[in-house]
Amino acid sequence: MTERKRPHKEANRLSRILDTLPPEERYPVDIQRVALELTPSFNDDPITDVQGHALKNFEGALAKDPAAPRWAIFYNTNIEHPGRVRFTLAHELGHYMLHRQDAGPNGFECGTSDMLRYDTGYAVREEEANAFAACLLMPAHDFRHQVEGEPFRFDLLGHCADRYGVSLTSSVLRWLEFTSKRAVAVFSEDGYMHWAKSSPKAFKSGKYFATRSGPIPVPSTSLAAEQTFSFTARDGVRHAPGVWFDEEAVEYTIYSEEYEKTLTVLLLDNTGGYDLLDEEHEMDASDMFRRWENIS
Template sequence: MSDSALTPFKAAFRLTKLLNEFSNVHGGQRFPVDVESLAKHCHEVFHWNDPVAKVHGANIQGFDGCLTTLGSGKGWAIVYNNALSSEGRIRFTLAHELGHYVVHRTLKTEFMCTGNDIDDWQSADRNIETEADLFAANLLMPLDDFKPRIANDDPFRKIAECAEAYGVSLTAAALRWISATEKKALLVASNDGFIRWASSSDAARQAGAFFRTRGRTNELPSRSLAADTNVVRELDGVSVPANVWFPKAHADTKLREMKIASEQYGTLSLLILPSTADVWGPWNAED
């Protein structure tokens, strides 16, 4: 397969297949993925002569990770911000930069990635940062293993279990769940009463349940569980009128809202709408 034919999905699948075969033959723990070791041997899989020669932490303030060339004939270095305190965040960052190496290294000699780049899985323009995220998600949490782990109606608890099993952050596991679920569901990250970003499942987006956050300021709904500072953790979920979050939803429609809050990472909320719910407003020809 030529470099130009490598998509994030194909590249991650090829490496996943290799890791599965290795685990079947030699035994041992399949997850979490040892990204550092994989990165240093990745060039052998694709028969490239410009390996990832170094993987290390460094003081790169303002960025979570970086992929940079070491110069002609010296290969590449993957660097993560050594101020990152979460092992799960570090693992996903390394996998994101490995995605740049595998899929994009012919485009540039350096990739500097912020935390927003690494959380932006649903960018409308499908840019290289989104592609690196998709590669990382498919490598660290392959769907054939992920889906059986979440096959019940207790999503936030299962997401937390997946985060532990795959060695990733709760946010990464939750985003993976959103991308895989057939439910009408949204993941909302907030801080200090304002939405930082939101990610919708395909079914939720088609029902009008999404938030545009890029370049916008969105205040949390005052009657939402997310805005209630007295509630730190609610994994079972509470019933909330859907029009609390989506003003054009029918007054009788309820959604299920779950929440995990921390001083370090802010608030992560999971909203699940009924399968029949639709929160689009009345048709307006001017729209």
């Protein structure tokens, strides 16, 4: 039986090669170059083409040539935000590195939700492709250097988004994986949560939103519900117990232009700063999936 490939290990394998590039070429990662130049050195069925098309029903796809041992990545040219394009390409590269042996005749076709679902029980392959993309685009060792010792600020994560050429949302989600703070990110629209993701410490303390069970309304007295996108909301407002959780929480809320939804980060009181994970010990996406399954 073939051992299941783990997202962070496959991403780190590529990152070690990319770390040999000159500093001015290292970030942001050129996913097209990685796909076309590195996959032939790893496998006898490489990616040989990366194309953009005006796709209607999905943002990215990984397709196999039925007549030859080769693959192609397609992305939607209607995506306007370059960070979303880069993450889409990395997500499809993740499917290639991790799942191509299990691909059906149509390969993989991924929509926006496939690259934005971080709630309970989402499909393992999509979670793993997301984890691979995040690890490749925002390697743990470099992310650590950018954020270690710094308090949460959207400006800090915006700096990371610029450095890695990703969306602010992707940068925030990567930060959640590393921080030892109790923090929860919520993506919402029209008063309901699309998904929510908790940091490990927040999850262990029981602070999470199980959006898998169905739509969860955003608290009516929160900044997110009021759609208050002011400098005050961006810099954080402390709420009394009973607004978000049964304890005080500092809410940071902005409007995500790249996804046209509300992005909220909640910080709960706790001691300690960053406890960033080593690249070889990041929680695997399927492990997190099983952890969520145990409580749903």
